[in-house]
Amino acid sequence: MKTIKLLVVAIAFIGFTSCDDDNDMQLVDTTSEKISNLHAPQQGGTDQMGNQSPISGDFSKFDFATGLTTTSATEWDIAFRGTTIIINGGISFGATDEPIRTGESAVYIASGTLASVTGVDVDLLIQDSITGYAILTGSNNGWYTYAGAPTHLIAPTPGKILVIKTRNGRYAKIEILSYYKNAPSNPDAFVDEDNYYTFNYVYQPNEGVTEF
Amino acid sequence: MARRITLILFICFFGGFLSYSQEIQAVVKDSTKVNQLDEVIISATRTVRQLSSLPLPAQIVSKREIKSINAIRLNDILNEQTGLTTVSDFGGGEGIQLQGLDSQYTLILVDGVPLVGRSAGTLDLSRITVGNIKQIEIVKGASSSLYGSEALGGVINIITNTPKTGFKGKLNYRIGTFNTHDIGASLSYKKEKLGINTFINRYSSDGYDLIKTDNLNTVDSFSNYTITTKVNYQFSKDTDLFVSGRYYTQNQDYNASSTLKGESDIKEWNTHIKLRHKYNKKWSSYFEFYATRYKANEYLDNTDDTRFSEDFFNQLLVRPEIRATYNPTDKSSFIGGIGFNHETLDRTDFIAKPEFNSPYIYAQYDGNPSEKLNIIIGARFDSHNEYKSQFSPKVAVCYEINDKISLKSSIGYGFKAPDFRQLYFDFTNATIGYTILGYNAVSSVIPALDVLGQISSIIVPISEFNNELKPENSIGINIGADYEATSTLTFNINAFRNNINDLIDTRVIANKTNGQNVFSYYNVNKVYTEGLEVNAKLRLNNQLKISGGYQLLFTKDEGAERAFENGEVFARLTPSSPSFQLKKEDYFGLYNRSRHMANMKVFYIVSKWNLDTNIRGTYRSKYGLFDTNANNYLDKYDNFVSGYVIIDFAINKSFNKKYALGFGVDNLLDFTDSQNISNIAGRILYGKLNIKF
Numbered sequence: 020m021k022t023i024k025l026l027v028v029a030i031a032f033i034g035f036t037s038c039d040d041d042n043d044m045q046l047v048d049t050t051s052e053k054i055s056n057l058h059a060p061q062q063g064g065t066d067q068m069g070n071q072s073p074i075s076g077d078f079s080k081f082d083f084a085t086g087l088t089t090t091s092a093t094e095w096d097i098a099f100r101g102t103t104i105i106i107n108g109g110i111s112f113g114a115t116d117e118p119i120r121t122g123e124s125a126v127y128i129a130s131g132t133l134a135s136v137t138g139v140d141v142d143l144l145i146q147d148s149i150t151g152y153a154i155l156t157g158s159n160n161g162w163y164t165y166a167g168a169p170t171h172l173i174a175p176t177p178g179k180i181l182v183i184k185t186r187n188g189r190y191a192k193i194e195i196l197s198y199y200k201n202a203p204s205n206p207d208a209f210v211d212e213d214n215y216y217t218f219n220y221v222y223q224p225n226e227g228v229t230e231f
Numbered sequence: 232m233a234r235r236i237t238l239i240l241f242i243c244f245f246g247g248f249l250s251y252s253q254e255i256q257a258v259v260k261d262s263t264k265v266n267q268l269d270e271v272i273i274s275a276t277r278t279v280r281q282l283s284s285l286p287l288p289a290q291i292v293s294k295r296e297i298k299s300i301n302a303i304r305l306n307d308i309l310n311e312q313t314g315l316t317t318v319s320d321f322g323g324g325e326g327i328q329l330q331g332l333d334s335q336y337t338l339i340l341v342d343g344v345p346l347v348g349r350s351a352g353t354l355d356l357s358r359i360t361v362g363n364i365k366q367i368e369i370v371k372g373a374s375s376s377l378y379g380s381e382a383l384g385g386v387i388n389i390i391t392n393t394p395k396t397g398f399k400g401k402l403n404y405r406i407g408t409f410n411t412h413d414i415g416a417s418l419s420y421k422k423e424k425l426g427i428n429t430f431i432n433r434y435s436s437d438g439y440d441l442i443k444t445d446n447l448n449t450v451d452s453f454s455n456y457t458i459t460t461k462v463n464y465q466f467s468k469d470t471d472l473f474v475s476g477r478y479y480t481q482n483q484d485y486n487a488s489s490t491l492k493g494e495s496d497i498k499e500w501n502t503h504i505k506l507r508h509k510y511n512k513k514w515s516s517y518f519e520f521y522a523t524r525y526k527a528n529e530y531l532d533n534t535d536d537t538r539f540s541e542d543f544f545n546q547l548l549v550r551p552e553i554r555a556t557y558n559p560t561d562k563s564s565f566i567g568g569i570g571f572n573h574e575t576l577d578r579t580d581f582i583a584k585p586e587f588n589s590p591y592i593y594a595q596y597d598g599n600p601s602e603k604l605n606i607i608i609g610a611r612f613d614s615h616n617e618y619k620s621q622f623s624p625k626v627a628v629c630y631e632i633n634d635k636i637s638l639k640s641s642i643g644y645g646f647k648a649p650d651f652r653q654l655y656f657d658f659t660n661a662t663i664g665y666t667i668l669g670y671n672a673v674s675s676v677i678p679a680l681d682v683l684g685q686i687s688s689i690i691v692p693i694s695e696f697n698n699e700l701k702p703e704n705s706i707g708i709n710i711g712a713d714y715e716a717t718s719t720l721t722f723n724i725n726a727f728r729n730n731i732n733d734l735i736d737t738r739v740i741a742n743k744t745n746g747q748n749v750f751s752y753y754n755v756n757k758v759y760t761e762g763l764e765v766n767a768k769l770r771l772n773n774q775l776k777i778s779g780g781y782q783l784l785f786t787k788d789e790g791a792e793r794a795f796e797n798g799e800v801f802a803r804l805t806p807s808s809p810s811f812q813l814k815k816e817d818y819f820g821l822y823n824r825s826r827h828m829a830n831m832k833v834f835y836i837v838s839k840w841n842l843d844t845n846i847r848g849t850y851r852s853k854y855g856l857f858d859t860n861a862n863n864y865l866d867k868y869d870n871f872v873s874g875y876v877i878i879d880f881a882i883n884k885s886f887n888k889k890y891a892l893g894f895g896v897d898n899l900l901d902f903t904d905s906q907n908i909s910n911i912a913g914r915i916l917y918g919k920l921n922i923k924f
Contacts, residue, residue, distance in 0.1 A: 064746075130799055130801075131801075131812075132801065132809065132810055132811055132812060133809060135812070150687070150688050151687060151688050151742070155742070156742070156746050157739070157742055157746060157747070157748050158748075159739075159863065160739070160742070160748075163861075164858075164861035164862075164863065166857075166859075166861070172806075174806055174860070174861035175861065176861050176862065176863075177800075177801035177802050177803050177810035177811075177860065177861060177862045178799070178800065178801025178802075178810050178812070178862065194809060194810065196807045196808070196809065197806065197807035199807075202807035203806075203807065204805035204806065204807055204808070205805070205806070206806055206807070217807060219809065
């Protein structure tokens with residue numbers, strides 16, 4: 020009985036998909052949201068005295084379909100820990116507490132404003148791999164610029180838009196705005212708490228559609 | 232706003248002086264014309280040369296000016312010259328910026344031979360006392376055709392005193408704010424064939440602290456000594472020998488944090504021997520030998536007296552040179568030379584004890600094909616064991632249109648050899664964990680780090696480091712005019728452009744497993760500096776001298792210009808607002824460059840009271856020290872260091888020509904910017920005593 024139900028659903032779904040192809044189906048609108056204070060703490064790393072210890076701790080996962088953080092093992096698209104951002108696609112780099120990737124997420128960093136990135140260049144999409152994350156770590160390699168002494172601020176590099184393929188073939192683009200709690204307009208690395216992501220994103224919920 | 236007010240104050244202040252001077256002019260109009268001796272300059276051509284007909288942009292700072300402003304170190308006086316500003320580097324050294332070029336591109340000479348010891352590229356000008364200086368010569372524009380490496384932006388030559396007939400002695404002492412003492416004594420003896428000149432200086436200070444909230448001083452207390460001796464011996468009318476020695480030593484506290492304390496020590500010696508022989512009216516030759524060593528050691532101890540770190544830097548330069556001058560007629564002269572530079576450096580964090588060997592040859596023609604035309608043509612060839620040989624030509628022309636106006640133009644090639652650090656550095660920051668590698672160190676150190684498991688990914692393949700790192704080089708063009716409006720009023724104007732290629736910069740070549748990067752040096756940038764310099768000088772009746780200078784400057788990185796043009800650069804209005812695209816005109820230019828710099832000086836002598844007084848002001852417009860909005864470029868949305876005005880005042884009175892008392896205030900307005908400018912200490916009051924015998 021259960022199998023039949025599933026079959027019906029599957030057929031209906033395939034039917035819908037083919038309708039989609041025929042453009043008979045109305046596309047769902049994109050969603051534009053702002054996420055504030057996504058907390059992505061980490062244990063270890065380089066402390067204020069410069070001592071280094073192994074980085075650990077769970078990644079904070081985010082799901083574009085719901086627009087919420089999640090603890091699900093599979094239903095996530097990107098995940099944050101400290102300044103590191105990983106995606107639900109590719110192979111583990113082998114870091115401590117790294118979640119298992121089950122989806123087909125991929126990402127690249129485009130130059131522009133959130134509005135000016137209007138499409139996805141699928142050829143540029145890459146996944147996490149053994150040699151490194153798709154979003155490179157380190158100042159100016161990926162999404163942020165570290166100012167160094169004396170301010171020690173971590174600022175999202177202006178004009179860097181993360182273009183993301185979600186775990187199930189949808190697309191999203193995000194612009195990170197702040198790494199500090201409550202996105203202060205004048206952050207102070209010694210006062211404001213870090214590991215708090217604030218970002219704007221646009222999610223294209225229609226599978227395979229590469230325009231925003 | 233405050234900035235604008237200080238600027239207005241500055242203008243009003245000096246405007247007042249100007250109008251005052253005009254009144255004086257009206258009064259003294261009918262007095263006898265003052266004849267001024269034409270100044271001579273050595274550095275521009277390596278021959279004694281009249282300044283006025285020189286086709287190169289050059290300035291001379293006289294002993295008289297140095298004395299009347301009571302300067303003690305070289306940075307005090309260079310800071311006040313048009314188009315020059317002193318900038319401090321992260322190592323604390325204070326170097327000179329000339330025509331918008333960094334301090335590492337200006338060669339600093341003492342009596343024609345270079346000082347060494349640029350641990351981070353900057354030659355610290357406060358190392359040099361001005362107590363025994365006869366004049367300072369500043370030649371702008373690429374001068375590698377005579378001097379080789381480093382003379383890319385220009386040359387500053389410090390000419391020290393020569394003994395005068397008889398036995399003379401001088402004592403001077405200056406005491407000032409921050410418990411600063413400068414004591415100097417000089418003895419000079421000359422009789423017939425022998426002349427000896429000895430000078431001793433001690434300079435010490437408690438230093439100062441601009442940021443009171445931390446436990447560190449901005450400048451820690453220090454004391455240093457300079458001892459120089461010069462001997463001239465004339466064997467005959469045609470043969471003379473010059474021997475000089477200089478020794479400098481400094482000890483300074485070195486406090487890196489509340490728990491790390493230590494000392495830094497500098498020891499430097501120079502020895503310079505020159506034998507001149509004149510064969511006949513036309514031919515002369517010089518045999519010159521120069522050697523110098525610069526040693527710096529520093530250490531930091533933990534609170535329990537265990538050693539935290541120790542650094543050393545030990546550089547040696549030896550240079551023999553032979554040169555000859557040939558003057559076939561009154562109207563033309565040739566100079567040619569051949570020499571050899573031998574340089575070694577032993578330094579902490581180096582992969583080797585490198586040795587540079589570089590033979591060189593140069594020649595120059597300086598002549599007047601017609602009465603109104605002067606031409607200088609010169610070239611130099613430097614061979615080198617570590618990088619590509621360099622050929623540096625230069626041409627300069629001066630044309631006298633009439634008695635009042637002469638046009639000057641020059642074009643020259645300049646280069647700066649990669650320094651030891653850019654080739655051999657192997658340094659890993661102990662606290663943060665990043666690594667900097669010299670170009671020649673990459674191929675051995677990266678594989679070694681990889682074996683240790685410290686490399687996570689290589690970004691620039693090692694094979695890219697198989698070629699040699701190229702010297703930074705430039706073409707400098709200067710076009711200007713001198714205008715003698717009246718016998719008392721002169722103007723000069725000079726437009727310049729320096730195109731620099733193969734600028735050496737750092738880039739990330741690999742990522743480390745600790746999340747940090749490995750950096751190395753590479754030739755990449757093309758930058759240019761261009762601008763205009765204007766000077767005006769008014770002398771009245773030998774009593775009043777007013778001078779003003781202004782430099783307009785644009786400095787750009789061509790790569791950055793392109794990035795802005797292509798719309799690749801973005802910014803945010805606040806650190807957490809959405810980014811927007813920047814336009815071409817939003818690019819400000821290179822760091823630490825001010826678009827406008829100006830100075831104004833008034834010197835006044837009251838002969839009947841044996842009194843001289845002066846007031847000087849310098850203005851520097853806003854500049855950016857580093858990128859503050861995370862896009863890695865200096866654009867108009869960055870935070871800038873505000874423009875500022877420094878006003879200095881001095882008054883001196885002499886008694887019986889033997890004693891002189893002086894008093895002065897440097898930085899009258901007590902300007903400081905504790906966040907951005909570490910080398911401006913605030914208001915300094917001082918008193919001075921000179922005794923001659």
